[in-house]
Amino acid sequence: xxxxxxAAAIVDPEVLSTSRVLGGHGRAPGSRxxxxxxxxxxxxxxxxxxxQIATLSGLLGYGxxxxxxxxxxxxxxxxxxxxxxxxxxxxxxxxxxxxxxxxALISGLSLCLLLRATEPxxxxxxxMIAVASKFVVRIRGKHVFNPTNFAIVAMMLVxxxxxxxxxxxxxxxxxxxxxxxxxxxxVNRAGRADxxxxxxxxxxxxxxxxxxxxxxxLSIPLHRLESGALVLFAFFMITDPKTTPDSRAGRAVFAxxxxxxxxxxxxxxxxxxxxxxxxxxxxxxxxxxxxLLPGSRYRWPAAAGREAGQERALP
Amino acid sequence: xxxxxxxxxVLAVILPPTGALAFCGFYVARADxxxxxxxxxxVLVRHDNKTVITxxxxxKGDLMEFAIVVPVPEILQREQIHVGxxxxxxxxxxxxxxxxxxxxxxxxxxxxPEQYQMQEQSRSAALMAPAPASRARSLGVTIEAQYTVGExxxxxxxxxxxxxxxxxxxxxxxxxxxxxxxxxxxxLKQGMRFFVARVNLAEQARLGWSYLRPxxxxxxxxxxxxxxxxxxxxxxxxxxxxxxxLTRKGRVEPTNYRAVRLPSDVELPVHVKQExxxxxxxxxxxxxxxxxxxxxxxxxxxxxxxxxxxxxxxxSADELRQLGVFWLADAASAPVPMPRALxxxxxxxxxxxxxxxxxxxxxxxxxxxxxxxxxxxxxxGRYVLRNPWTGTDMCEAAxxxxxxxxxxxxxxxxxxxxxxxxxxxxxxxxxxxxxxPVPADARPWWKSLWTR
Numbered sequence: 006x007x008x009x010x011x012a013a014a015i016v017d018p019e020v021l022s023t024s025r026v027l028g029g030h031g032r033a034p035g036s037r038x039x040x041x042x043x044x045x046x047x048x049x050x051x052x053x054x055x056x057q058i059a060t061l062s063g064l065l066g067y068g069x070x071x072x073x074x075x076x077x078x079x080x081x082x083x084x085x086x087x088x089x090x091x092x093x094x095x096x097x098x099x100x101x102x103x104x105x106x107x108x109a110l111i112s113g114l115s116l117c118l119l120l121r122a123t124e125p126x127x128x129x130x131x132x133m134i135a136v137a138s139k140f141v142v143r144i145r146g147k148h149v150f151n152p153t154n155f156a157i158v159a160m161m162l163v164x165x166x167x168x169x170x171x172x173x174x175x176x177x178x179x180x181x182x183x184x185x186x187x188x189x190x191x192v193n194r195a196g197r198a199d200x201x202x203x204x205x206x207x208x209x210x211x212x213x214x215x216x217x218x219x220x221x222x223l224s225i226p227l228h229r230l231e232s233g234a235l236v237l238f239a240f241f242m243i244t245d246p247k248t249t250p251d252s253r254a255g256r257a258v259f260a261x262x263x264x265x266x267x268x269x270x271x272x273x274x275x276x277x278x279x280x281x282x283x284x285x286x287x288x289x290x291x292x293x294x295x296x297l298l299p300g301s302r303y304r305w306p307a308a309a310g311r312e313a314g315q316e317r318a319l320p
Numbered sequence: 321x322x323x324x325x326x327x328x329x330v331l332a333v334i335l336p337p338t339g340a341l342a343f344c345g346f347y348v349a350r351a352d353x354x355x356x357x358x359x360x361x362x363v364l365v366r367h368d369n370k371t372v373i374t375x376x377x378x379x380k381g382d383l384m385e386f387a388i389v390v391p392v393p394e395i396l397q398r399e400q401i402h403v404g405x406x407x408x409x410x411x412x413x414x415x416x417x418x419x420x421x422x423x424x425x426x427x428x429x430x431x432x433p434e435q436y437q438m439q440e441q442s443r444s445a446a447l448m449a450p451a452p453a454s455r456a457r458s459l460g461v462t463i464e465a466q467y468t469v470g471e472x473x474x475x476x477x478x479x480x481x482x483x484x485x486x487x488x489x490x491x492x493x494x495x496x497x498x499x500x501x502x503x504x505x506x507x508l509k510q511g512m513r514f515f516v517a518r519v520n521l522a523e524q525a526r527l528g529w530s531y532l533r534p535x536x537x538x539x540x541x542x543x544x545x546x547x548x549x550x551x552x553x554x555x556x557x558x559x560x561x562x563x564x565x566l567t568r569k570g571r572v573e574p575t576n577y578r579a580v581r582l583p584s585d586v587e588l589p590v591h592v593k594q595e596x597x598x599x600x601x602x603x604x605x606x607x608x609x610x611x612x613x614x615x616x617x618x619x620x621x622x623x624x625x626x627x628x629x630x631x632x633x634x635x636s637a638d639e640l641r642q643l644g645v646f647w648l649a650d651a652a653s654a655p656v657p658m659p660r661a662l663x664x665x666x667x668x669x670x671x672x673x674x675x676x677x678x679x680x681x682x683x684x685x686x687x688x689x690x691x692x693x694x695x696x697x698x699x700x701g702r703y704v705l706r707n708p709w710t711g712t713d714m715c716e717a718a719x720x721x722x723x724x725x726x727x728x729x730x731x732x733x734x735x736x737x738x739x740x741x742x743x744x745x746x747x748x749x750x751x752x753x754x755x756x757p758v759p760a761d762a763r764p765w766w767k768s769l770w771t772r
Contacts, residue, residue, distance in 0.1 A: 073580060073581065075695075121695070122694075123570075123694050165569075165694060166694040167694070168691070168693045168694060168695075170575075170579075170693075171575045171576070172573060172574045172575050172576055172577050172578050172616075173578060173579070174578065175614065175615075176614060219509050219510065220482075220502050220505045220506055220509075221502075221506050224682075224686075225685050225686045227685075228576070228685050228686050229576070274542060275541075275542040275543045275544070276542070277575045277691045
């Protein structure tokens with residue numbers, strides 16, 4: 006399973022690179038092969054994963070140094086190392102010894118940003134689970150859960166000793182992060198921008214709609230949307246092309262389901278981490294959505310290039 | 321007579337603390353000045369969905385004009401309401417306060433095993449009849465229950481819509497602040513009821529309390545939150561709020577605001593001992609400013625079974641039960657106050673988190689929502705004084721010590737200035753006055769001429 010190696014934890018950027026092939030049917034919508042001159046062009050041609058890693062690393066650095074995130078540099082290093090080593094081991098077991106560290110790094114960085122644990126070993130275990138889940142939790146050759154989402158939810162359910170601190174983000178950082186994340190989408194040639202857009206529109210609509218109905222001042226829904234966790238979720242997690250439905254219609258249904266589920270969990274059950282629980286639950290519906298609304302499945306562009314468009318099973 | 325009812329969600333005061341008890345067994349001092357104005361103290365006891373809330377207030381006005389309106393998730397029965405003892409909140413406050421620890425430098429010439437002495441001081445710190453029921457019904461307001469508990473007359477109200485509720489409250493003599501209708505309406509649509517309490521003067525006189533005791537409520541709700549929106553409507557400027565949570569699993573943190581740890585383990589000039597309450601107030605104000613008034617400060621997170629050093633003894637099982645810690649059914653699982661020398665005892669079934677925030681509607685538009693984490697790591701606001709060795713022995717080590725002392729004094733002054741925003745020159749002047757002249761450098765004048 007060559008393609009497994011390239012499975013990115015949050016969004017697989019290989020999917021989104023310039024030479025992407027969609028199910029053998031040519032270039033992805035929005036991909037542009039023509040040259041863009043100058044610095045912009047060089048940035049454009051940069052591996053999107055490098056951009057993602059830079060964005061997540063910058064945010065993590067800011068969080069640790071300025072926002073006093075409950076994680077120290079040593080633990081960050083150990084978590085990242087654990088993710089990469091797990092990727093290496095799982096690749097070897099799957100018969101693909103070629104190491105793809107970038108996607109494991111994206112998983113690790115996302116866990117460092119989101120997950121808090123009573124003991125360092127739990128965070129390392131989460132990193133192992135995240136990367137391993139790409140290889141193990143699969144239906145019809147496609148992995149079911151976003152790796153980071155799966156690791157966090159599984160660890161919360163099983164151990165009860167990890168948590169997510171949605172309040173850790175200052176409002177000042179959110180706007181900059183939003184820009185950087187939107188930049189990620191641009192660099193990624195809007196690979197799953199439809200999911201992000203539909204989810205965000207629905208989520209915003211529900212949050213503002215609820216406040217309008219309650220007669221709350223505008224400052225309340227605005228405050229609720231000033232969350233780095235929401236931006237991270239919308240641009241780096243729900244947009245994961247490996248776990249979202251294959252067809253655009255399916256993805257629209259999926260984004261609506263996730264937003265509605267999160268609303269129900271937040272405002273009916275009053276549970277924290279509504280977005281994460283909703284995404285995990287809705288991910289289970291993806292195989293059915295794919296069956297009802299079939300579409301072309303993503304292929305890894307590098308591999309696709311090497312194999313000259315041969316059809317193969319994809320994760 | 322028009323009754324001026326302060327409609328508040330939480331309104332309380334931080335009280336002068338009980339005497340601090342020192343780690344090594346001697347009492348130093350206590351700050352008996354009022355530290356904060358417009359301050360509320362709330363104790364939230366929570367496990368599963370069961371919540372017990374204790375609200376203390378510092379209301380100073382005419383008791384006839386006192387009233388609170390608190391949104392509650394259900395219609396409370398008589399047994400779900402209690403009037404608590406303010407001393408319990410004082411105990412919790414004293415136990416969890418930021419603390420000052422004092423060490424004494426040894427004679428550098430003697431080099432005995434490291435020994436220190438610690439002290440710590442705690443900081444700190446006739447009514448119109450309600451409109452008749454028929455009128456209530458016509459306005460869509462239902463008086464779900466009516467109790468007299470201690471010195472309070474309590475109504476539990478539900479309403480079809482906020483305008484009716486607002487009208488009924490106004491007709492019953494409550495002077496609602498501007499914008500109250502909108503907030504009441506929001507809570508109504510969220511399915512909440514209203515707990516309205518005012519003082520029964522006859523009961524107050526009969527019971528003989530000279531102040532208002534804290535109100536306690538027990539209920540079950542999936543919502544782990546503290547409604548602060550009503551309280552901000554008639555607030556004149558920012559308010560101070562202390563939230564103490566008592567939980568089983570671990571530290572509690574806000575989910576919709578950023579939590580920041582109070583600066584801790586900082587060495588300060590020894591003269592801070594005389595002005596520790598002022599230091600705490602200035603330091604907190606400075607931190608609030610630094611965070612643009614958008615953070616909730618963690619001041620204490622500790623297993624209730626112990627403390628180190630202790631600003632006050634851990635609360636006893638009986639005190640905790642009175643605060644509503646309902647899972648301490650059997651005394652065996654409860655913390656027991658230990659002799660002072662034996663305060664380091666094993667973990668208990670109660671974890672205390674102390675959160676402190678200064679808030680107004682601009683910076684805290686929404687109610688506070690919390691979550692309990694599994695984190696049982698200890699945290700406290702701890703400030704260290706190091707008393708210099710003042711002996712006159714002369715040896716090479718003493719010379720080096722005195723050199724280091726000057727650098728340390730400067731570091732301590734800079735730390736204090738950075739934490740409080742106090743002018744550093746004032747700090748240096750006070751430090752010099754407190755410590756006396758720094759011992760002269762005993763080395764020959766030329767020793768450091770080219771070696772600095």
